[in-house]
Amino acid sequence: MPLKYAGDLEHIYGAFNNHPVAKEDLDAFYKEASTVRGKNPKSRMARLLRNNPDRNEHILFAGYKGCGKSTELNYLDKELTDEFLVLNISIHDELDPVNLEYIELFIIMMERLFVAAVEDKLKISTEYLKSVQLWATSTEINRVSEKYNLSGGLDMGGELSTSMLAKFFGKFRLTAKTSKQFKQVLKTEIEPRLSDLIRHCNDLVAEIQIQLAKKSGKRDLLIILEDLDKIPADRSYDLFYNYVSQLTQIRTNVIYTFPAALFYSNTRYNQIRSHFTQVYELPMIKVVERNGKVSEEGLRLMQEVIKARMDADRLFANPELLNKMIRYSGGVLRDLFLMIQEAADNALDFGRDTIEEEDWQAAFNSLKRDYNSNIADFRDGDKLYEAETYLEILTHLAQSEEKLVLNTEEVMHLRSNLCILAYNNGSDWTDVHPIVKALLRDRNLLA
Incomplete structure (x- = not known):
């Protein structure tokens, strides 16, 4: 859903929806924050990928929820789009992040690789398509396909196509997203054949890489696995600790978003770190200094972020109300957006066309209630x-x-x-x- 500038309170919600800034909206809404954050991880990731064409870079991108990682990755996607085929996969949108099973990541990668081949008109060899068909019609996989109606004609002997296999893996992915029972089936029936699936995934990567060089001149492939930092803590640890060797067997460039809690967990992080070529952190936007004084640079940047999305000079009755929201957000963009949305709603509830002191207070109290519930046994x-x-x-x-x-x-x-x-x-x-x-x-x- 594209962002739209809010000239009145009625349109605040759409201007501050809880989604990263899409590639097509970056020119209008993105604000460079590297000097305030103290680090520029997107620039480092771009250099690493460009300067090491013969290596498969597996990168962890760490940071707190709501700090802007997804928008930074969209910016990186836009910056590299002429040189790399970038597949940005949102775990939150495409799968069930609360009950994620690691096998689903390989299924969705297969789907998105086949879809990319179709969309870019990349010719995948018949030999490769048949090898995937053999896997898909093996005893174990066929048993699952028949039970959940997933085969889509793969076993009927007709002409096999890239789009047919894209649909096949798409059905697998969608069934896994909506059925908890199917997740158990993945572990009992698909996991024993996982090594074959990983091999097919790598062979498909190789087919696409060859075609990219011939057809478009793009140097390589980049897969971004988004929202892995938002899955529950126990599943996050299970994924990155118990299954990290499987996760990093993909022979292309992959960026994995990584939760802050694991990043700062010394013992666990050190055990995970060795499997990845680089780790980059996106710090919070600093709105106060270490000594507690207001960071004028951070305050100014956050004002620019807000004023790119709304007519803040007119819609805040007093500019200090926005400044208070910024300071109390702690640099968490998500929290700042929530406060502005709540303040606008409160103003509209009482027939006001600007955000007043009582609206800021309502937004402050609402966010405080949310955080109060986090401090519990x-x-x-x-x-x-x-x-x-x-x-x-x-x-x-x-x-x-x-x-x-x-x-x-x-x-x-x-x-x-x-x-x-x-x-x-x-x-x-x-x-x-x-x-x-x-x-x-x-x-x-x-x-």
Whole structure:
């Protein structure tokens, strides 16, 4: 859904929808934030991919939810589109991220590779198509296909085509997205033949790479696996720890989004890191300095982001209302957008055509309620994590001058739910989300 500039409060929701800026909207809405973030990972990824044409780069792209990773990847996609065939796969849109099974990633890659071959009119050899047909009609796979009506004519002896196989894997992917029972079938029936599927995936990559060089002059292929940072923590660890060797067997360039909690988990991260060529982090946009003073550069950048999407000078009754939203967002773009949406809705509820002080207060309280629900007892198997422990950690960090924290399990949880945020200002540092500081003050834990 394309973004549209909001000239009135009625159109605020569409201007601040919770989606990354699409490639076609980047010129109008994208704002370069590298100097404020302290790092420019998209530039580094572009150089790595361009300067190493003979290697398969497997890259982890880490960062907090809502910090803008998807938009940065869309920018990278646009920058490389003349040199690479870029397949940007959203796990959130195409699969069920809450119940994701790693096998589904290979199924969707096969689908998208076949679709790309069809769309770009790339000729895939008959020998290769037949080899995939043999896999698809093997005893185990055929048993699944018949039960869920997936074969689509593959076993009927007619002329085999690239589009037919694209539809076949598309049906597999869609059934896995909508059926929990089918996910179990994947593990019992498809997993024993997974090595063959990975081989077919790599052979298809090779076929496409040859055709790209002949047909379009593009140097290589790039697959972006988006939203892997948004799957539940237990599945994220399972995917990147238990199945990382399978995940990195794809013989082309792949970027995997990576959750902040695992990135900062020393033991787990070090075990995962060795499987990837590079890891890049996207820090939060810094709206305060390490000493707590407002970052004028960060404030100005966030104002530019907002003013690219709405007539802020007219729709905020007082410019300080926007500045307060920016400061309390902690640099989390998602939270800033949510506050603006809520404030606009509240204003409309009461017949106002500008955002007033009471609308900002309603938005502030709404976001505070969301974060308050994140600080609660949590049970993981036999282990109980108590809310009091979370509050002690948050209070200590909020009062700390060093702004450093030990990466305990509790801290990993607080990073995952954005109660603790990471910044870069010459060196890495952390702080408590400003909304959470307000919660601590409500509890008389902070002055």
